[in-house]
Amino acid sequence: MYDILIIGAGVIGCAVAQRLSRYAGRFAVLDRAHDVSEGASKANSGIVHAGYDAKAGTEKARLNVKGARMMRRYCQELGVPYGQPGALVLGFQEGDQKTLQGLYDNALVNGVEGCRLIEREEILALEPHVNPQVLLALLVPESGLVSPYELTHALADAAKENGVDFLLGEAALALQHHEDHWEVTTSQGKRRARAIINCAGAQAGELHNQISTRKVRIVHRRGQYYLLDRSQPLLFNRTLFQVPTHMGKGVLVTPTTHGNLLLGPTAEDIDDGLDTATTRDGLKDVLDKVKLTYPDVNLRQVITTFSGIRAHEVGGDFIIGEVEGAPAGAYEAIGIESPGLTAAPAIGEELGDWVAYYLKLGKNLRFIPPTPLPKAFNAMNASERRAAYRDDPDYGRIVCRCEQVTEAEVRRAIRRGVGATSLDGVKRRTRAGMGRCQGGFCSTRVMEILAEELGQDLQDMTKLGGHSQVLTGSIERGGTA
Ligand SMILES: Cc1cc2nc3c(=O)[nH]c(=O)nc-3n(C[C@H](O)[C@H](O)[C@H](O)COP(=O)(O)OP(=O)(O)OC[C@H]3O[C@@H](n4cnc5c(N)ncnc54)[C@H](O)[C@@H]3O)c2cc1C
Numbered sequence: 001m002y003d004i005l006i007i008g009a010g011v012i013g014c015a016v017a018q019r020l021s022r023y024a025g026r027f028a029v030l031d032r033a034h035d036v037s038e039g040a041s042k043a044n045s046g047i048v049h050a051g052y053d054a055k056a057g058t059e060k061a062r063l064n065v066k067g068a069r070m071m072r073r074y075c076q077e078l079g080v081p082y083g084q085p086g087a088l089v090l091g092f093q094e095g096d097q098k099t100l101q102g103l104y105d106n107a108l109v110n111g112v113e114g115c116r117l118i119e120r121e122e123i124l125a126l127e128p129h130v131n132p133q134v135l136l137a138l139l140v141p142e143s144g145l146v147s148p149y150e151l152t153h154a155l156a157d158a159a160k161e162n163g164v165d166f167l168l169g170e171a172a173l174a175l176q177h178h179e180d181h182w183e184v185t186t187s188q189g190k191r192r193a194r195a196i197i198n199c200a201g202a203q204a205g206e207l208h209n210q211i212s213t214r215k216v217r218i219v220h221r222r223g224q225y226y227l228l229d230r231s232q233p234l235l236f237n238r239t240l241f242q243v244p245t246h247m248g249k250g251v252l253v254t255p256t257t258h259g260n261l262l263l264g265p266t267a268e269d270i271d272d273g274l275d276t277a278t279t280r281d282g283l284k285d286v287l288d289k290v291k292l293t294y295p296d297v298n299l300r301q302v303i304t305t306f307s308g309i310r311a312h313e314v315g316g317d318f319i320i321g322e323v324e325g326a327p328a329g330a331y332e333a334i335g336i337e338s339p340g341l342t343a344a345p346a347i348g349e350e351l352g353d354w355v356a357y358y359l360k361l362g363k364n365l366r367f368i369p370p371t372p373l374p375k376a377f378n379a380m381n382a383s384e385r386r387a388a389y390r391d392d393p394d395y396g397r398i399v400c401r402c403e404q405v406t407e408a409e410v411r412r413a414i415r416r417g418v419g420a421t422s423l424d425g426v427k428r429r430t431r432a433g434m435g436r437c438q439g440g441f442c443s444t445r446v447m448e449i450l451a452e453e454l455g456q457d458l459q460d461m462t463k464l465g466g467h468s469q470v471l472t473g474s475i476e477r478g479g480t481a
Helices: 011-020 059-078 096-110 120-126 148-161 201-211 280-293 340-358 382-391 407-415 423-430 443-454
Strands: 002-007 027-031 087-091 116-119 136-140 144-146 165-168 172-178 181-186 189-198 218-228 239-242 252-255 261-264 268-270 302-313 319-322 330-334 398-400
Touching: 002 011, 002 181, 011 027, 011 148, 011 340, 027 148, 027 189, 059 096, 059 144, 059 148, 059 340, 087 096, 087 120, 096 116, 096 136, 116 120, 120 136, 148 165, 148 340, 148 423, 172 201, 189 201, 189 340, 201 218, 201 302, 201 330, 218 280, 239 280, 252 280, 261 280, 319 340, 330 340, 398 407, 398 443, 407 423, 407 443, 423 443
Parallel strands: 002 027, 002 189, 027 165, 087 239, 189 330
Antiparallel strands: 087 136, 116 136, 172 181, 181 189, 218 261, 218 268, 218 302, 239 252, 252 261, 319 330
């Protein structure tokens, strides 16, 4: 019997879990995927939105601004890449002036500081590679960047360090209330907890509707992206938005925390909330729109494309707290579309404290603060590299050439709190496989290290857990690989 079972190991579930680990109790996070951060939290723009566009007076606006203010310190404590380069919302037509003025006014109401409307000359002085046809822009200095999956992994590790269980590869199927606890039927059996928290992202509506008298409808809104090689010098310093539409924030051009350029996303409503395919039409749409901001975009620099699914609740706001009309002990954070990543520190803190209060949990007197990850080898200077090698000779072997990731870092990624068990797991924890060759060079070596560390057969190594084995057999043994 757990005190609290969290369903969903995205950035929201992990932020709640990390907060709860400050309290004494038995907690677990359950996820259908074989690793944490396999939903929207791994595939988004990574922007720490300042909060200029969230509709004033909503939970979205409040938690956006609060989360953005918490994010720098949160990332510092967890050792997660964060930057605050600011943003420009670009207007290319006379009619955009009214929209930008409206965003400026909204920013003031939401308490976002430092915004200014600026004209072409100043825009081009700040960002010389922007389309010179730009007319005006909203400058948003408080806009930031974060590595979304690294944040989620760091939160999971910090929670695990304080005793939170991670039950991965296990889907919640049905929720049933008994006298003093909830029973969750999962793909592996039954789990029981005094309270449950539904943080299941795009699939959260199905679980909610099983137990609530207020039905919700979550629309699956897919966003497709291009990611550009970081070996090219970055032409833009800030995040460049276009004026938003009724479907969201529109297509952006942005640096990432690691110095790539990201282009996208689309906003397409689709039926299947797990369909993270990229499509020819979707990517063409991104490219057509990006050209308005960045006419010289060069597709030869594209190293990969990907997509993520937003969980858009038709009411338009975040739904956070007790599940309406459900028996006691059921909580949720659903409809957490953008700016959910930004709001995660605030949602984690508020929802975690709320449920702990309900269960009258005391403090965890043995709470261990997060241990920030050591600096990545590719960010070290020569003397730091020598020192790292002296401490651990595995720093002397480069596994991923593109991103300069060492064997020491790959092994640490597997040994971490909620450690990597697949190629993608190592990739998102170390960047091995994220560079120009997209794992062409390092995948075999990463799989060998994984097999060795996990004590498993090389042929059992997977791309992302489950049945995603990479090898089909051994040539030496007469197989078909
Ligand atoms: C294209 C796109 C761009 C975005 N850009 C930004 C941005 O720039 N800035 C920003 O602040 N926000 C952004 N967001 C929003 C942000 O990514 C999300 O708000 C955030 O990641 C939501 O986190 P989550 O934990 O609620 O959901 P998820 O990360 O989707 O996690 C939900 C988890 O629940 C699991 N799950 C589902 N069903 C079950 C089940 N039945 N049993 C067990 N587990 C289950 C899933 O496997 C998944 O791991 C963007 C989103 C998208 C899609």
